[in-house]
Amino acid sequence: xxxxxxxxxxxxxxxxxxxxxxxxxxxxxxxxxxxxxxxxxxxxxxxxxxxxxxxxxxxxxxxxxxxxxxxxxxxxxxxxxxxxxxxxxxxxxxxxxxxxxxxxxxxxxxxxxxxxxxxxxxxxxxxxxxxxxxxxxxxxxxxxxxxxxxxxxxxxxxxxxxxxxxxxxxxxxxxxxxxxxxxxxxxxxxxxxxxxxxxxxxxxxxxxxxxxxxxxxxxxxxxxxxxxxxxxxxxxxxxxxxxxxxxxxxxxxxxxxxxxxxxxxxxxxxxxxxxxxxxxxxxxxxxxxxxxxxxxxxxxxxxxxxxxxxxxxxxxxxxxxxxxxxxxxxxxxxx
Amino acid sequence: xxxxxxxxxxxxxxxxxxxxxxxxxxxxxxxxxxxxxxxxxxxxxxxxxxxxxxxxxxxxxxxxxxxxxxxxxxxxxxxxxxxxxxxxxxxxxxxxxxxxxxxxxxxxxxxxxxxxxxxxxxxxxxxxxxxxxxxxxxxxxxxxxxxxxxxxxxxxxxxxxxxxxxxxxxxxxxxxxxxxxxxxxxxxxxxxxxxxxxxxxxxxxxxxxxxxxxxxxxxxxxxxxxxxxxxxxxxxxxxxxxxxxxxxxxxxxxxxxxxxxxxxxxxxxxxxxxxxxxxxxxxxxxxxxxxxxxxxxxxxxxxxxxxxxxxxxxxxxxxxxxxxxxxxxxxxxxxxxxxxxxxxxxxxxxxxxxxxxxxxxxxxxxxxxxxxxxxxxxxxxx
Numbered sequence: 037x038x039x040x041x042x043x044x045x046x047x048x049x050x051x052x053x054x055x056x057x058x059x060x061x062x063x064x065x066x067x068x069x070x071x072x073x074x075x076x077x078x079x080x081x082x083x084x085x086x087x088x089x090x091x092x093x094x095x096x097x098x099x100x101x102x103x104x105x106x107x108x109x110x111x112x113x114x115x116x117x118x119x120x121x122x123x124x125x126x127x128x129x130x131x132x133x134x135x136x137x138x139x140x141x142x143x144x145x146x147x148x149x150x151x152x153x154x155x156x157x158x159x160x161x162x163x164x165x166x167x168x169x170x171x172x173x174x175x176x177x178x179x180x181x182x183x184x185x186x187x188x189x190x191x192x193x194x195x196x197x198x199x200x201x202x203x204x205x206x207x208x209x210x211x212x213x214x215x216x217x218x219x220x221x222x223x224x225x226x227x228x229x230x231x232x233x234x235x236x237x238x239x240x241x242x243x244x245x246x247x248x249x250x251x252x253x254x255x256x257x258x259x260x261x262x263x264x265x266x267x268x269x270x271x272x273x274x275x276x277x278x279x280x281x282x283x284x285x286x287x288x289x290x291x292x293x294x295x296x297x298x299x300x301x302x303x304x305x306x307x308x309x310x311x312x313x314x315x316x317x318x319x320x321x322x323x324x325x326x327x328x329x330x331x332x333x334x335x336x337x338x339x340x341x342x343x344x345x346x347x348x349x350x351x352x353x354x355x356x357x358x359x360x361x362x363x364x365x366x367x368x369x370x371x
Numbered sequence: 372x373x374x375x376x377x378x379x380x381x382x383x384x385x386x387x388x389x390x391x392x393x394x395x396x397x398x399x400x401x402x403x404x405x406x407x408x409x410x411x412x413x414x415x416x417x418x419x420x421x422x423x424x425x426x427x428x429x430x431x432x433x434x435x436x437x438x439x440x441x442x443x444x445x446x447x448x449x450x451x452x453x454x455x456x457x458x459x460x461x462x463x464x465x466x467x468x469x470x471x472x473x474x475x476x477x478x479x480x481x482x483x484x485x486x487x488x489x490x491x492x493x494x495x496x497x498x499x500x501x502x503x504x505x506x507x508x509x510x511x512x513x514x515x516x517x518x519x520x521x522x523x524x525x526x527x528x529x530x531x532x533x534x535x536x537x538x539x540x541x542x543x544x545x546x547x548x549x550x551x552x553x554x555x556x557x558x559x560x561x562x563x564x565x566x567x568x569x570x571x572x573x574x575x576x577x578x579x580x581x582x583x584x585x586x587x588x589x590x591x592x593x594x595x596x597x598x599x600x601x602x603x604x605x606x607x608x609x610x611x612x613x614x615x616x617x618x619x620x621x622x623x624x625x626x627x628x629x630x631x632x633x634x635x636x637x638x639x640x641x642x643x644x645x646x647x648x649x650x651x652x653x654x655x656x657x658x659x660x661x662x663x664x665x666x667x668x669x670x671x672x673x674x675x676x677x678x679x680x681x682x683x684x685x686x687x688x689x690x691x692x693x694x695x696x697x698x699x700x701x702x703x704x705x706x707x708x709x710x711x712x713x714x715x716x717x718x719x720x721x722x723x724x725x726x727x728x729x730x731x732x733x734x735x736x737x738x739x740x741x742x743x744x745x746x747x748x749x750x751x752x753x
Contacts, residue, residue: 096567103623191684
């Protein structure tokens with residue numbers, strides 16, 4: 037069957053299945069199991085109302101459990117086992133972690149990830165703050181915002197191609213078609229660089245791609261927060277003779293600190309999962325490995341599920357503080 | 372006071388200029404790819420894309436017509452024609468007949484050819500070769516010209532990448548495959564999440580707060596953790612790699628955000644409407660379909676855009692759950708990564724393929740930006 041028809045059929049089955057499930061399960065609950073008539077009508081209505089939330093929740097909980105919660109525990113288990121040929125596995129304790137720790141590529145990935153964690157959220161938030169503040173003050177601000185926000189819609193892979201063109205290198209006797217080399221030579225550079233192969237600094241050329249994408253996100257959130265600042269605080273500062281920079285750094289920024297933290301943590305999560313950019317641009321060569329790509333390498337090129345799972349657990353471990361913080365805040369807000 | 376006013380207008384200018392610089396910086400990389408996708412491979416390789424808009428001076432190697440076309444006029448053998456035959460005419464500023472001296476002559480000059488005879492080239496590309504003996508050889512004489520070429524754009528790259536059935540590296544099939552992955556993976560989670568969000572927002576039951584906390588927690592679980600266990604699971608239940616598994620995976624990964632977004636929105640709906648409906652005897656199912664769903668349209672749209680962008684742009688999930696060794700089910704992102712490896716220097720193919728894949732999300736983005744912004748604001752954990 038052609039995949040397009042398969043897709044259409046899936047939509048049909050999926051949608052009808054969902055609607056049918058909710059409709060008939062509710063019907064069954066109200067008419068057959070606990071009918072709201074007869075001698076026990078009142079009791080039945082109450083009972084139906086106790087069951088109903090779980091009817092509504094069941095498909096979502098099943099999918100969440102199977103596709104997100106169960107894998108966390110299964111990956112943890114796999115990270116302590118070794119895969120044997122005939123689809124068996126054997127408990128090996130911490131051997132996978134030990135093997136991972138002994139690999140220089142892992143340490144390189146961890147070190148690079150830390151560098152990403154320091155640079156990308158900071159730069160994206162800073163640029164976002166700058167763009168939000170500037171665009172709120174000019175009439176064409178909305179157009180400016182649209183353009184800075186636009187990379188959010190572009191895939192990491194598409195962005196990788198876009199930036200590879202920026203970093204392109206031609207031999208010195210030819211004209212440079214990459215902007216960066218053209219500028220470098222124009223401003224007195226002696227010969228064109230292959231930017232992505234210069235160890236250590238190439239990490240920053242990769243990070244630029246993610247900063248370029250995430251700045252729009254930071255800008256949108258921060259811009260909304262800036263607009264929510266009470267006018268009186270700013271007016272009071274103006275009356276007191278504060279200059280624009282003081283207003284910005286001493287009045288506005290402290291008031292939106294909560295939002296800045298949210299933006300920062302959200303981008304941190306994105307950074308921890310970053311895979312496509314490195315995969316498409318350098319594939320971890322020239323000392324640009326990151327954890328997610330290291331894990332993919334182990335899983336699908338090295339076919340070493342044990343070490344792959346162990347490195348996935350490292351990513352999970354790094355995410356956990358933010359997870360706890362988010363849950364804590366969400367619960368606080370609900371109270 | 373005058374000083375103050377002066378200062379203020381400098382600041383306004385500084386704001387305008389720095390914002391303009393920022394916008395240009397953000398637009399420039401994408402513009403490069405866009406412009407490059409409309410240039411020929413020669414143009415891309417010989418000049419930066421930012422020079423595509425202006426006349427450029429280029430050194431070209433052109434050929435006169437082959438000796439087979441020579442005519443005998445008044446006892447002389449003559450080959451005549453225009454060097455830019457079939458191409459856009461340009462102004463020649465200098466020319467030459469040897470690769471070592473490509474700019475020895477001005478337009479209108481006459482040069483002596485190495486193999487005998489003379490050549491005259493005019494500024495518009497008209498040439499005349501004369502010889503007292505017959506011209507020999509199969510190919511035409513090479514003439515080197517320095518010419519000013521007007522900007523020229525082509526859509527050939529797109530017809531090549533999208534519509535050429537013989538192009539095994541084309542994007543047409545990958546485009547269809549991506550669409551096949553995306554649409555079910557966008558629609559199904561919305562439905563499932565909407566019901567769950569309603570229960571979490573407006574139904575009272577024990578464990579509700581805990582469930583909401585779990586959803587918030589699952590929002591940030593890296594999907595890297597799910598890859599191996601789910602691949603194992605898919606192999607066990609016999610669906611292996613394929614669309615079904617991919618749709619299910621995308622549904623599972625999209626649900627936490629969907630539930631979180633929709634619940635936050637539904638909680639904010641006016642309580643009176645729902646309670647009045649309950650008093651009037653509407654069942655929960657009716658309240659949900661007749662009242663909640665229509666009112667939640669903005670939140671549904673927000674999530675739909677997120678999920679669409681995310682599934683369309685995804686590489687990892689497709690690599691793991693969809694693309695098998697036959698490559699029949701490849702998606703655009705995977706195809707582009709392949710092209711980066713095999714066609715790293717052929718920017719006309721790369722740029723066009725990448726832009727084909729970027730174009731759809733960009734259209735969605737500009738058409739539905741309002742909902743995207745709204746969704747972002749509601750979806751970031753406060």
